[in-house]
Structure formats: structure tokens, C-alpha cells
Amino acid sequence: MEKIVRQSMLYDFYGELLTEHQKSIYEEVVNNDLSYSEIAKMNNISRQGVFDMIKRCDKKLEEYEDKLKLVDKFLRAKEQVKKIKECANQLKSINSDENLNKKIEEIEAYSDSILDDF
């Protein structure tokens, strides 16, 4: 997984456990894709200061995941839901009964609502 994707995912799950200051800096890097230099200027701290803070936040977020493994759990569930969607798609392509199709579409809708929430 690309580093920024993992950072963003860990932040989605555990970001609320960082301090407000850490959150604001981390978001600027991970979500808003600003460079360390830009953030350093904006916050009136050194580039090295930003670098150190991001590293500290990464470590803290990874420690939460090491202990709780909830991102991992969600990713596993997400894979299974995607497979359900694939099955529903395949069902639709081989089925022509209108009543069955309605139920299959319900399954698709439930799958989408799970994936949207994840």
C-alpha cells in the first residue's frame, strides 16, 4: 500500500487520538498534500520540526493499529463486501427473472451502503 494511503487510513481511524496541533499539521500533509516547507512557513516552525512531528504521529498511529488491528479488520471486511458485489453483478447477468432482480439489487444497495461508510 502506498505510504500516503496508509497514513490517510490510519488517520481516519485513530486521528482523533492525536492532539489538536498534531491533527492540524498531519492533515495538511496527508489530506491536503502540502509540502513540509509550506507547512513549516504557515506554522512558523522549522521544516525539521514538521518532519519530526509527522514521524511522531505516524509512529503513534501505527502503535494504535498494532494494538487494535481495526484497520486490518475493516480492510478484510471490505474485500468480502466487494466479492458480494461481484457475485450480485454476476447473478444479474445470468438471471432474467424480475422478482429475483429486485432482491439482487437490494444486495447491491446494502453492499454500497457498507462501502460508502467504510
Add this chain to the structure above:
Amino acid sequence: MEKIVRQSMLYDFYGELLTEHQKSIYEEVVNNDLSYSEIAKMNNISRQGVFDMIKRCDKKLEEYEDKLKLVDKFLRAKEQVKKIKECANQLKSINSDENLNKKIEEIEAYSDSILDDF
């Protein structure tokens, strides 16, 4: 939701963020259903000490959920997966095509694997 069920769920999600000592006492109450008096005797502390520790752990676990809302997120997903299983069941009862049935059973299996993991 019954208090013990909620405690057990919060502990499943965030228990690893408690200290080893807190975990061992909390598990004896929540998972092993021992009384405060029994645990007090076993650990050579007062009944009030056990009561206070459980209260402190409850608070800590609820604070994690207040911030992260991951139990809530899982419960929502679980409800949707159960609905997918219901749809699959209904599909099976109104369908007689063997090929379709195989796909429907795949959906059931993926749903079960998600529910087992949750």
C-alpha cells in the same frame, strides 16, 4: 443494549489500550462473569477497589468510543450484512436455477465470513 454486552464489545475493540492490570481485572468481570467480591479476594484488594477500577475502565473505553466511533461503525456494517444474508435467503427460496443458487451460496458464505470476523 445490556450493560455487560456493551462493556464486552468496547473491551473487544479498545481493551488493548488498557494496562495489563486493568485488563486482567476487567476480563474477570466482563468476560468471566466473576463478582466484585470474588475478584477482590483473588487479587487481595478491596471490593471498593475493584468497583473503582471497573468504573475507571468503563470510562476510558467509552471515551475511546466517543472519539473513534468504531464500535458504532461496525454495528452499522453488521446490520447491513445481516440484511444481505436475509436477501440471499429469500433469493434461494424463490429461485430454482442451480447456477444461480451457487452464486447465492457464495454471497451467504462471504456474509458469514464477515460476521464471524466481527
